[in-house]
Amino acid sequence: MRQQLLALLTRGPAHGYELKQGLEQLLGSAYPQPNVGQVYVTLGRLEKSGLIKGEDVEQSGRPNKRTYELTDAGRDAVSAWFEETADEPRVRDEFFMKLALAPLSGLADPVTLINKQRRQHLNTMRTLSKLAATEDRGNKIAQLLIEGAMLHLQADLDWLERCQEELE
Structure with a gap:
């Protein structure tokens, strides 16, 4: 801040x-x-x-x-x-750590984790879509923020699909 x-x-x-x-x-x-x-x-x-x-x-x-x-x-x-440029690769992703460690712990199923995370991303996308519809159309900054968040979520959903393909 x-x-x-x-x-x-x-x-x-x-x-x-x-x-x-x-x-x-x-x-x-x-x-x-x-x-x-x-x-x-x-x-x-x-x-x-x-x-x-x-x-x-x-x-x-x-x-x-x-x-x-x-x-x-x-x-x-x-x-x-x-x-300064913003260089923030998500190598230290919390979800990925859970996914990688789940089989070792025996406490969680990786595919179950993927499905749960997918549902969360889809719910967040629905919430953002509603916000985009109600947000002041004149506020281009807010609209770009929402669009960027949705594009990141879509990329995360694609990546979750890839993870599930590899783990099944």
Whole structure:
């Protein structure tokens, strides 16, 4: 969440709740909603590390509000993040470990595990399809997120089919 908050702060100063809402509006309902407590904890850490600076703003009849803005170091950090590529091969896949270890343990049948995982993926795809139909069509970012998730699930379903062919 560190980099996402820094990226949102490139637009200008904001307080934690505004940043949370910004993520929610940008990514839509398919993306797990950020916990406001996690947002504030992360902002505190970013401030301690010198990537942002906070300022208390007085409000009449209400507690002070703390707004945050990027420092030069924060701007450099988010620029460096945008330059990095995302290389995340799923070699350490939790399901695959279960599949590989099931025959050794004698506690689970690999084909049963595959079928259970397949059902889970199909249920998730149905949920995402419903979200895609109800999500604001003007929110192209949310639509792309849903489409990407569905393509990953389809690839996982194809891979499960391959695993079952090899294990039967």
